[in-house]
């Protein structure tokens with residue numbers, strides 16, 4: 108085995124490790140509660156059309172509602 112191959116092998120390993128380490132980006136895991144919505148995002152009440160934050164919204168069968176009245180209406 109010539110030294111060139113060792114250098115190439117090390118380089119490949121280096122690139123490989125950098126690539127693998129890149130996968131879990133810092134900060135990416137923190138906002139992973141929902142795939143694309145934050146709890147501060149506004150959603151529309153299915154019943155009355157009022158906008159509420161996702162934090163306040165009531166979720167039922169994939170639809171958002173602003174209150175129990177709308178949810179059960």
Ligand SMILES: [Zn+2]
Pocket residue numbers: 152153154155156157172173174177
């Ligand atoms: Zn409502």
